[in-house]
Amino acid sequence: GDSVTQMEGPVTLSEEAFLTINCTYTATGYPSLFWYVQYPGEGLQLLLKATKADDKGSNKGFEATYRKETTSFHLEKGSVQVSDSAVYFCALSDQAGNMLTFGGGTRLMVKP
Amino acid sequence: NAGVTQTPKFQVLKTGQSMTLQCAQDMNHEYMSWYRQDPGMGLRLIHYSVGAGITDQGEVPNGYNVSRSTTEDFPLRLLSAAPSQTSVYFCASSTGRNQPQHFGDGTRLSIL
Numbered sequence: 001g002d003s004v005t006q007m008e009g010p011v012t013l014s015e016e017a018f019l020t021i022n023c024t025y026t027a028t029g030y031p032s033l034f035w036y037v038q039y040p041g042e043g044l045q046l047l048l049k050a051t052k053a054d055d056k057g058s059n060k061g062f063e064a065t066y067r068k069e070t071t072s073f074h075l076e077k078g079s080v081q082v083s084d085s086a087v088y089f090c091a092l093s094d095q096a097g098n099m100l101t102f103g104g105g106t107r108l109m110v111k112p
Numbered sequence: 113n114a115g116v117t118q119t120p121k122f123q124v125l126k127t128g129q130s131m132t133l134q135c136a137q138d139m140n141h142e143y144m145s146w147y148r149q150d151p152g153m154g155l156r157l158i159h160y161s162v163g164a165g166i167t168d169q170g171e172v173p174n175g176y177n178v179s180r181s182t183t184e185d186f187p188l189r190l191l192s193a194a195p196s197q198t199s200v201y202f203c204a205s206s207t208g209r210n211q212p213q214h215f216g217d218g219t220r221l222s223i224l
Binding site: 004032034041042043044045046049051089091093097099100101102103104105 | 116145147152153154155157170171202211212213214216218
């Protein structure tokens with residue numbers, strides 16, 4: 001079945017540091033890929049998405065590129081802020097589009 | 113615009129008790145789903161619905177029932193609670209296949 005693997009956290013960075021959170025996936029066909037963010041005590045919010053190979057999703061300074069050749073969708077940000085502290089989830093949507101499969105989540109802590 | 117509303121926010125049950133977690137959305141979304149979130153495991157799909165009167169099983173459906181009598185509501189029923197069902201439960205909705213999901217704030221459920 002489909003699966004998503006994320007780097008384990010927590011990831012601790014200083015403010016203005018460069019962020020990379022790795023995500024790789026296994027799926028049949030051509031899934032859509034997503035990054036969701038969860039702030040403390042809240043539900044998940046969509047951060048960005050990509051629906052086909054070589055697409056780049058971007059939002060709030062975060063970027064991720066759909067790499068079919070390496071089955072990856074790594075999340076990057078050039079300069080993190082304390083307010084970016086949260087748990088980040090990589091996910092894929094199956095080909096029928098009915099179900100999301102999530103990775104285990106990566107906690108990011110940004111220190112001033 | 114309330115989005116996706118889940119009630120209750122917290123609940124403690126004894127083993128063997130039954131209860132219903134409520135989920136309502138006011139965005140006229142056809143797709144709705146229930147996930148459980150456990151530490152280090154991301155979110156796992158319990159049940160989903162592609163429209164009123166239509167439901168299907170996700171990855172971890174055992175011990176849970178759902179129904180979808182209206183577009184707005186998608187309740188999740190625990191038939192006989194077990195300690196293994198201690199988790200945080202999230203309801204989500206979307207406009208259609210491969211579209212971003214909108215999540216509620218979650219219900220934290222403890223089974224003693």
